[in-house]
Amino acid sequence: MFGLERIRRRLRREQPGIQGSPLEIGGRSIIDHIAPSGLFLELDYFHFSTTEYGRVWFVEDWPERLGLTYLHDIYSFPGNLRVSIFVRPLDPRLVLQSVKRELTQLRAQRLSGQQEGKIPDYGVIATERSTEEVLRKLQEERAPILLVSFYVCLFARSLDELNKASRQLEELFLDAGVRAHRAMAKQEAGIISMLPLGVNLLNQARNMDSHALGAMFPFVSSDYLAPRGHFMGINRANGTLVTMDIFEEENTNLITVGNMGSGKSMFLKYQVEQAVITGTRCMVIDLEGEFRPLCMDLGGTYLELSTAAEHKMNVLDINPEDRDPLTEGYYDFLGWLEVALRERRGEPSLSAREKNLVDTTYKEAMAGAGVQQEDPSTWRTPPPTLSTWYQVLRERGTPDADELAERIARYAVGLLAEAFDCQTNVTIDSSLVVFDLKDVPDELKPVRVRQIQSFIWSNVLREMRPTLVIVDEAWWLLQDLETARDLSAMARRFRKRYAGLWLSTQHAEDFARNTDAEFIRDTASVVLLFAQNPSAIPLLEGRFALSGAETRELVVLHPGEALLLTRHHRIPLYIAVPKERYPLYTTKPQEVIAFREGGGESK
Template structure:
C-alpha cells in the first residue's frame, strides 16, 4: 500500500482559494493501490473500457439514478472531420485486410470483424454526407463509501450494474488519484481511456433524457419535472409531436393550473406566443411579470371594441368583421337571428363603418372604427321593424347595465407574446359575449397567414367554456386545425368524466398528442383509465399522487412517464395562487411579489 498526505491549506475560505481545485481539495488523503482514503470516507474509481455495440436513448439512466453515492463523468472531445475520415479509411483497410487474409487461409469468418467493418463503413458514409461527426468519449465512475468494507460492497454492486448494461468497468489500479480527479468537475481527463462515438450514440448518452419517452425531441423542449421512478428529468417538446395539442385532467387542487402556467412560462423562454382564456384570473401575475397583456373583461374601465379592423389579414377583412358582428349580436340577443333580420343587420353594420369613412379599400381600415352605439344608431334609423327591435334589445349593451365592455374604443389591444383574457369580472349574463370576443381575437391571431409562428392557446377550466355553444365550437375547430396554423391547444379541466362523456371532449382528447393526467378522483378513475388505456398500477398511482405529480402520456403507448413537476423559487412566486404563500411573499407595500 502506498500512501501520501497533503497538508491542509492555511486559507480554506472561498476568497483565499486560488482556483477551483483548491476549493475541491480535501484537507488530507491517502492514496492506495485502487482506492483513496478521504477525511470523510473512501472512494474507488473505474474507467469504462468496453461498450455495447448499440445503445438507446437514456442508456446511462441506471448509473445516474444509482441509489448510493456514485459520481459519473463523461468527457467529450470532438475529432476534426479530416482526421476522422483518415482514421476510418485506415480502420476499414485493416478490417478488410483481416477478412481477406482469413478467407485466403480458409479460416472461418470472424463475425466481430465483419460487424466492425459494417459499422466503420456506415460511419464513413455518414461523415461523407455531413450527417454526423465523431467524438472521443471517456466514461468514468467513482464510488464513495464511509469505510473500506462498505466500499467493497458498493464496488461490487456498481460493477454488477455496469455489467448488466454491457459496460466493462475496469478499476484505475495504481492510478486511484487520477481516477478520482477525472470525475471531479474540473474538465480534466487524467486517465484518457477513450472510445470513439458518433453523433447519435453521443446524443443517446445525454443525461437529461428519460428512457420512458421515445418521442422525437425538437427545439422547444420543456422540462416538465423529475421522473418519480428513476429521479431522471422529463423533457417534452409538444411541437415535435404529431400534433401540438394537449389535455390536462385532474381533480380540484391537484396542481393542474400550476403545471399549465409552468409549461407556458417555459415555452415563453423558447419564443412561443401564448394566449390564455382565464376564467378565474389566475394568470395575472404571470402576465405582469413577463410583460404580457392582461385584459380583465368586465372590469371597470376595460373596453373591447369588436369592430376593430386588423390591417394585415387579407382583402376580405371588412366582410369577415361584418359576419362576426352578426354572430356577436345573436349572442347578445340570446337567440339566433331571424332570416328577415339578417340583411337589415348586415346593411346597418356596413353603414356604421361607412359613417366612419371605412369601406372595402384597405387604406381606410386605419381610421377609428365604429362602436356598438353607432350600429344601434344605424339600426334605429333604418325604420325596419326588425332593425328597430334589435336596436331596442341591444340598449343594455350601449347605455344600460352591460355597457362597460362596449362603451368606448378598445383600451388594451390583445397583442404581445402573452395575452391573458380574464373572465372573472364578467357577469354571468354577458359571459357568453365576452368569451366570444376573446375567442375571436385569439383565432384571428392563430389563423393569420401573414404572421406564422409557434403559438399556444390555453383554455383553463374548459368545462366552463364548453357550456357555451360558441366556446364549444371554437374548441372543436381549434383542436382539429391548430396544427395547420403552427399552434397548439391546451385544454385544462377538472371534470374528466364529463369531458370524456361528450363527443366534443372525446374529439379534443383524440386530437391531443400530449396528455397530462394528475391526481384523479375515485369516481372518475374508471372512465379515465378506459379512455387512456391505463394499467392498474397507473390508475393506483393517479389515485395516490401528491400535488404536482402526474402521468405524461405521449402519442404512442410506449411514451409514458410518471413525473413530479418542479419549479425554481422565482418561477414558483410567479405562478402560485396559494393565498398563504402570496401573503408571505408581500414586498412590504401591500403588493404580492
C-alpha cells in the same frame, strides 16, 4: 426469529468464497449497523418490525403470449414492489436433443390418432407447431434457450396493507395468465434471492428463448428528451428529465385533467414562463385571476375586462390582414351577437330574418364609417362602434329592426355601453397577454370570451409566430356550446398557424359535454392526467386506454405528480418547479398571504 448470523451461515454454505467478506463472524461493518436486528418468518410472509412487512412470490409459468401492457402493469404496480430475475443459459446440444425428442413424440401421437380415426386434438397440434418453431429457431437462428427465474417481493407497513396489496397483485397475475405462487415456508430463501447477491435459493425456473426474455426486462418507461423542448418534469420511473417540443408533435394541442390542488395551474404557469423566455407568444384566458403575479413579473400585458375596466375591445373590429376583412368581421360580429342575445343556452338567438337584417345593417354601418369592402385602403380606417350599428337599426324603422335594436340596447346605449360601445385600445406588443375575467359577471363571461376569441384569431392570423393559447379552468367554456365551438375551431386550425391550444379542467366529463369538447379531447396530442377521484377512473380508463396499473396510480398521486400521455409515450411524471418561482405560481390562499407579508410576491 433469526438474525443476520443465519444469513451469514446460509451464504457461506452457498458461496464458500464469502469467508473473507465483511460478513465474517466477529467483524463489524456498515452492514451490521444498517441491517435490521432480526427477521420474523411466517408461513407466507415475513416482517422486520410492526411496521415492516413483506411477501415473496415466484413465477412458475408464463402464458404463451404476454402483452407488454401486462408486464408494464406488474412493473408499475402502485406499491413497494421489487423484482428479481435470474438467467442461466442451457447447453444448446442438450436442448436440441430434448426438443427433437418432444417433437417426434407429438407427431407420433398426432399420426396415431389420425390412423385410428380419432377427432384431432387441437391442443396437441398447437403444441407441435410451437415446438417446431422452437426447433427452427435453434437450428436456423441459433437462438439460445435460457433458464429464467422470476421472483417478486412486495413490502407494506402493516399486515392488512400487505394482504390488500397482495390480492391486487395476484388479481393482476391472474388477468395476465401468469402462474405465480407465494413462496410457502420459503420466505427466507425468497428474501435472500431478492437481495443483489446473485444467490438463487428458491430455484424455481422456467425455460424461454432470448426474444421472450428481452421483453421481460423492466425497461419499459421510455425516455423523452427533445433537445429544443421545454422541461416538462422528471420521469418518476427512472429519474430522467422529460423535455418536449410541442410544435414538433402531431398537433400542438394539450389538455390537463386533475383534482383541485393537484398541480395543473402550477404546471401551466411553469410552461408559460418557459415559453415566454424561449420566444413563444402566450395568450392566457384567466377565469380566476391567477396569472397576474407571473404576468407582472415577466413584463406581460395584463388586461382586466370587467365592465368598468380601462381596456376596451370593439366588437365590430376587422382584421385588415384577412383576405376579406369585412366578411370575416361580419361572421365574428354575428357570432358575438348570437352569444350576447341568447336567452337560453343551446337555443338559437337570431332567426334567419334577423340574420339577414344584421347583414344589411352591418354593411351600412361600415360604409358610414368609411370602410369599403372593395377598397383595401379603407380597411385600416377605425370601424364603427356598437352604438353606430344600433342607430342604423333605429333608422330602419321596421318592426324587425326596432325589436333587434331593443334587444341590443343595453350593450349599445345602456348600462353595458361603457364596456361594449367602444373603440379598441388594446395592443399586443409583449410575448405574454393575460385576459382577466375574474371580475366579469357570470352572465357576461360568454360574451367577453367570444370577444377574446375573435381578438386572438385576428392576432394569430396576422403574424406567423409560435403561439400558445392557454385556458385554465376551461370547464366554464366547454359547457357553453358557442365557446366550445370556437375552441374546437382553434383546435382544428391552429396547427397550420404555428399555434397550439392548451386546456385545463378538473373533470374528465367536461370533455364529453358536447361534440366540440369531444373533438378537442380526441385530437390533443399531449394529455396530462393529475390526481383523480375514484369516480372519474372508469371514464378516463375508456377515453385514454389506461392500463390497470395506471388507473390505480391516478387515485394515489400526490400534488405535482401526473401521467403524461402522447401518441407514443406513457410517462409517470413529477413536475418540479424552481423554488424561487414558487411564490408566483401558488394559488393557496395561506401561501399567497404569507408570501405577500414576507415580501415574497413579485411586483
